[in-house]
Amino acid sequence: MEPSSAEETLRQVELLLDRNRPRDARLLLKTALATDPENVDLLLKSAWTDYLLDEEDSAIATVKRVSTLEPEEPSARLLYFELLLGKNQPVEAERVILELLRDYPEHSHYYGRYAHLMLKTLNLGKARQLADEGLRYDSESDECLAVKTVCDLIERPAGATSQSLQQLLARHPESLRTLLLVIVALEERGDIKAAERLSRELVQANPSNEALVEMAHAFRIK
């Protein structure tokens, strides 16, 4: 059976996103949605693409449209949570993620994202508890391990080893987030040279990542 036009579009969009071409992906989606404006999969992918392009208002509008067509769609609800987080609306973001967790109580990624929200709102103890709960369902969840690592870096004195960071390195060694946490841990331990070296290598591999460039610049100032 031949793939539908929407399926083919989604496949091509995935390829474009893998090649870091979100603007081309969005153009393709816009064309497809012109002929199939209520296709939930296309709308959802369009919303996520807008999110990647930091076009939050457009993403929110599209997510709300998806919600009217399919109110229970979990990916749309998760995206809405991420957008609320970006808009600094933590109370509403918490409501959304709690509803997701009630519907999917064993989904470790949602525990990780809720834990991340708790870190952003200075609820350190609850962040750690949520990360632990998420790890019960998936011991390799990078989201939960990352939150636990941050909790360790906050709570423990410099030089103490974070088991969560070790697990992250073992299971997700090439993840940008893992490497950023390693840089922070090196800096906390006073190994500024190693932290700077690693940050420079990350910038070379990701030259368009503004956060990395800023971090590398900060090391040069130090």
Added chain:
Amino acid sequence: MSNPREDLLQPSLSVDQTPLAAPYSTGATLFTGLFGGPFAAFGIVGLNALRLKRLARDVPVLIAALAAVIAVIWWLLQNPISDSRALPRLYSRIGGVAVVGAGYLLHRQQQRNADLANLQRPNGWVAGVAFVIAGSVLYGVFVYLAL
């Protein structure tokens, strides 16, 4: 018996209460204490406690720290080690840093949390300058009474 997972899934943030707000940075509090003295330091660290919704817990500790610092400075002013007119200002800076230090011990986890979570800090200039001015006036009155 309560279910621990169910407890975790209760909301911690409420529309009736604003969520915890990021404290003034350690740099801003240190500046305020260094140039405003112990009373200014008490003010800005107290404001941090308010933002972190731990005023009731922290104020007794901060009052004790301020009282101890003021008592030491009072004694030093009563028993001067030299005739230098710069001594009161020196004591003010040391005392301010001491109270800031007490505040740091109380809030160090929240400060580190705010740094690592990349939270936006409030602009320290307005509060800092206000506390420096008010703290300097209060300290001036204190020195006048002590000497």
